Amino acid sequence: MTDRLGLRQLEPDAGGLEQLRQRIDQRRHRVAGIQAATGLAVMLGLTAVLKLPGSEPLPAWAADQPALRVTQSTPGRVTLVNGRQRTLARTSAMTLVLIDSGSRPQEPATPPT
Amino acid sequence: MIDQAELERLFVSLERSLFNIAARWTWNEAEAQELVQEAFMRVWARRRRLRTDTAKSYVYRTLINLAQKFARRRDTWHRVRSLLPGAAEGPATPDQHFDGEQVRDAIRDLPEAQRTVLLMCEYTDLKQREIAEILKLPPGTVASRRNAALARLRVELRENVGEADRIEERVT
Numbered sequence: 001m002t003d004r005l006g007l008r009q010l011e012p013d014a015g016g017l018e019q020l021r022q023r024i025d026q027r028r029h030r031v032a033g034i035q036a037a038t039g040l041a042v043m044l045g046l047t048a049v050l051k052l053p054g055s056e057p058l059p060a061w062a063a064d065q066p067a068l069r070v071t072q073s074t075p076g077r078v079t080l081v082n083g084r085q086r087t088l089a090r091t092s093a094m095t096l097v098l099i100d101s102g103s104r105p106q107e108p109a110t111p112p113t
Numbered sequence: 114m115i116d117q118a119e120l121e122r123l124f125v126s127l128e129r130s131l132f133n134i135a136a137r138w139t140w141n142e143a144e145a146q147e148l149v150q151e152a153f154m155r156v157w158a159r160r161r162r163l164r165t166d167t168a169k170s171y172v173y174r175t176l177i178n179l180a181q182k183f184a185r186r187r188d189t190w191h192r193v194r195s196l197l198p199g200a201a202e203g204p205a206t207p208d209q210h211f212d213g214e215q216v217r218d219a220i221r222d223l224p225e226a227q228r229t230v231l232l233m234c235e236y237t238d239l240k241q242r243e244i245a246e247i248l249k250l251p252p253g254t255v256a257s258r259r260n261a262a263l264a265r266l267r268v269e270l271r272e273n274v275g276e277a278d279r280i281e282e283r284v285t
Binding site (some may be wrong): 003007013016017020024055057092093 | 115117120121125128129132133136137142145146149150154157158161162217220231235236238265266
């Protein structure tokens with residue numbers, strides 16, 4: 001069967017809905033992973049920063065963690081020059097990093113090669 | 114706020130339409146399916162700020178943005194690849210089984226703005242007024258771009274008179 005432009009009408013593969021459900025589940029698991037990692041970092045007294053894009057609302061579980069610092073920016077693009085940072089968990093919309101603030105010598109910012 | 118059940122209902126009602134639009138940007142069915150999935154995941158990511166009545170517009174707009182970006186990236190890659198020595202692996206190439214090759218090429222050569230409007234008009238059941246809202250255009254511009262796209266297709270296909278006549282019959 002062709003459409004009005006003379007091209008064949010296409011049928012998507014069956015299973016698209018199931019694939020979408022799986023992706024939603026995966027996203028839930030990743031967010032749950034960040035939430036768990038945040039709780040652990042705060043419990044251990046580590047300095048954790050949650051990086052969110054400017055358009056992403058602050059999750060309720062993050063708002064409940066007063067010790068958690070939050071930056072609204074593009075994940076992966078923030079450079080903290082006053083300490084080392086290590087990415088602990090990441091989704092497409094948020095990144096949780098740990099900051100080592102002060103206990104180690106400050107690393108000079110190096111331009112990307 | 115939309116919940117998962119609403120999202121799934123939206124998916125079931127729009128999947129075919131979105132897939133056909135995406136396929137006319139990617140010319141590759143697997144990539145088109147991926148774009149549709151990604152568009153819905155973006156709706157899911159913004160679900161707290163979307164309502165049922167705005168989600169439909171949002172998913173159409175998102176799919177078109179994704180498809181346009183995909184096409185631009187692929188065009189860039191093809192230009193770069195043509196400069197490289199030897200054959201290099203790259204992004205997905207058009208499926209070989211797409212029929213209507215001349216129509217395909219003519220659609221692919223349309224300016225992005227005309228192509229977007231034409232595909233929205235042909236592969237959705239939306240009224241021109243609704244398309245105008247989604248694309249943030251005056252309704253008259255939707256009509257004029259669609260007409261311009263069809264006129265351009267006719268010119269592009271003028272050497273293949275039969276093909277052009279068939280399109281004219283179907284669309285007008």
